[in-house]
Amino acid sequence: MSYIDQSDIRNWFENDRFLTTDELVKRLSLRFPDAKAGTLHAKLHRLKREGLVRNVRRGLYAAGSKREFEPAVSKELAGLSKKLRKRFPYLESLCVWDSRWLNEFTVHQALSSIVIIESERDTEKAVFEFVKASCSRVFIDPTPKEIDNYILGCEKCFVVRPLVTEAPITSSGDVSIPKLEKILVDLVCDKDLFVSFQGEELRNIYRRALTDYDVSLSTIRRYASRRGRLEEVNRLIEQEGESI
Template sequence: MDYTIEKKIPSYFQGNQTISKKDLVDGIRKDFPNLKESSINVYLSKLKKEGVLKNPTRGIYALQGNNEFCPVINSKLKRLFNKIKKDYPFIDFCIWNTIWLNGLMRHQPFKYYTIVELEKDVAQSVFYKLKDKGKQVFLEPDTETFELYIHNSDDVIIIKHLVSEAPVIETENIIIPSLEKLLVDMIIDTNLYGAQQGELDFIYESAFSKFEINQGKMKRYAQRRNKEKEVEHRMNLTLAKN
């Protein structure tokens, strides 16, 4: 019986990336009318543990199978991360490059920036240290700075303040922002993500179709950034298309 239900699970999605728990339970009960709802709930929990199903947010199920977000971290980025880590071993920070977003876009930007996001208390200190080493570095640049200097420069490092409890991940011993964080920040920081503003719909659709996205994580971070409604609205539009 268990194997029979497992084989039927993909049919309940009918090409949809996600479905509600109610729709999934209703589908199973229709095909297996002798099963009690309590037994179905136990079985769904079993399928989650086995990796057949995922539960990205409360009351929503999806089929397992999308890839984890694992961008290429080049040696230059690693050296910068390790230098900051050596000088400031106890701070929270992450590092990344805007080129990582290319795989989600139709049109490829010509300029890429290295981003360092760290605790506000040390941001200025890190800024001056990198400046002293001859780096083209900008601290929390505004719209005018982007237009006059950053857009016309190469090999730029941008220092941003890291929001507390921002979702980050560790890969290759380097702390980077999670894809959930990037998707939320993209809606808020229109200067840094200027090249992506015209493709937000396409970027969200690409991200949700290619990678594992934890919607609960996105919503919690969006709430911390006071943009929960905007982010949830865009997620809902994306999921409706998928």
């Protein structure tokens, strides 16, 4: 057989609730004896993406039907990322995302869009000037007053901010984007910027994200601790999420 299905996964986890990366790779090697190590790890990544297995914590997996968070990166966002990478090739850390990605988690659909651009600290001013040259409604680390006066209600705007060190980011193609864990914590930490996603909507977002997607609670808690919001984030996880 050249594929893995749900029945295979049930057999693998029949006697064990959790399996390590090495144990899963070993099981894959029995199914694909001619596959190289890199191919086996790629197959494991595919199992994660398809929701057949999920991360419990680093290097440990459980059977599951949860998916990986893979938002649709628009051509505009991909183009912006490409321009930034070309203009600032020395940047080690950069990520971009669109607040409309949150619409799948909320009851009320946001028509407006905030494009978040985060770059390593002390580079955000240069990034801001570059984006401002080609885009309208561009703000750098806006204050609550600026958010209230100029951003809320704006159909589309761009916000440039410093990226917190060790923030959980990933990639979609050639575009660096935040992991879902980062977005969930940022919603709690940056209430003024994400005011449309507070209250009941914030609870909706956490509930649906933790139910539908393969979210690492350890990653959420580590990043929340780094941003000084661990207690509040923990409370949301306990109220809306699942205990692992």
